[in-house]
Amino acid sequence: MDVMHCDDFLPNTRVEQLSFRLWPGRCTLCRQASDLPLDLCSVCLDDLPFNGAACQRCALPLGHDTTVCGECLVKSPPFARVHAALRYEQDAQTLVTRLKFERNLVAGRLLARLVAGTLQRTYGDTPLPERLLPVPLSATRLLRRGHNQAAVIARALHRELGIPVLHDAVRRIRHTAPQTGQTRAARLRNLRGAFAIRRQPPLVPIAIVDDVMTTGTTVRTVARLLLAAGVPEVHVWVAARTPSLP
Numbered sequence: 001m002d003v004m005h006c007d008d009f010l011p012n013t014r015v016e017q018l019s020f021r022l023w024p025g026r027c028t029l030c031r032q033a034s035d036l037p038l039d040l041c042s043v044c045l046d047d048l049p050f051n052g053a054a055c056q057r058c059a060l061p062l063g064h065d066t067t068v069c070g071e072c073l074v075k076s077p078p079f080a081r082v083h084a085a086l087r088y089e090q091d092a093q094t095l096v097t098r099l100k101f102e103r104n105l106v107a108g109r110l111l112a113r114l115v116a117g118t119l120q121r122t123y124g125d126t127p128l129p130e131r132l133l134p135v136p137l138s139a140t141r142l143l144r145r146g147h148n149q150a151a152v153i154a155r156a157l158h159r160e161l162g163i164p165v166l167h168d169a170v171r172r173i174r175h176t177a178p179q180t181g182q183t184r185a186a187r188l189r190n191l192r193g194a195f196a197i198r199r200q201p202p203l204v205p206i207a208i209v210d211d212v213m214t215t216g217t218t219v220r221t222v223a224r225l226l227l228a229a230g231v232p233e234v235h236v237w238v239a240a241r242t243p244s245l246p
């Protein structure tokens with residue numbers, strides 16, 4: 001594990017620590033009994049693709065220590081910074097798939113813990129955003145899937161960090177076609193007008209929360225809406241970031 005230490009991911013409340021002592025966790029990935037007070041064993045934790053060297057603005061994995069990627073240099077994104085715990089590959093894909101399509105809430109709690117445990121890498125001593133805003137699903141998709149994976153992660157982050165969650169500041173007006181396999185222009189067309197402010201958000205720094213960030217068209221759209229509503233600074237927190245633009 002690059003710069004991470006397993007202590008960063010251990011439960012931070014006594015009750016939870018005690019609960020793991022009484023009922024040892026099972027590793028969400030290899031299904032073996034976990035040797036850590038975590039739903040993950042130390043071997044699988046070591047193998048996770050942590051997003052170490054990445055763009056300081058958009059968290060695009062760079063594989064070297066350049067601070068800002070070419071795209072962010074050319075056009076400044078509407079968010080102050082993106083924090084991504086993992087690169088979206090290997091076991092990170094497995095965890096996200098379990099949360100998203102199998103409604104595995106243990107995977108959601110684990111992803112939130114990985115996001116919280118790596119914040120220091122992105123923020124150091126600078127202040128964290130003051131509200132969390134999960135990317136909303138359309139009513140149709142929520143009905144079909146039964147849960148919003150971004151909201152699952154945001155709620156778990158709230159329990160970890162105590163940052164309040166904004167559940168109804170932004171709504172998704174229409175159901176958009178899945179973003180994968182589309183060109184960037186098509187993604188943008190697809191998302192235009194897909195979100196709207198439902199309730200005026202507080203004018204404090206807000207972190208948009210999602211499971212995966214690919215090209216970032218979704219979070220850019222929501223970030224622009226929040227900025228237009230007067231929010232002073234928008235951040236993005238995701239469990240995983242895709243390594244390169246498709």
Ligand SMILES: [Zn+2]
Nearest residue numbers: 027030041044
């Ligand atoms: Zn394991």
Ligand SMILES: [Zn+2]
Nearest residue numbers: 055058069072
């Ligand atoms: Zn960038």
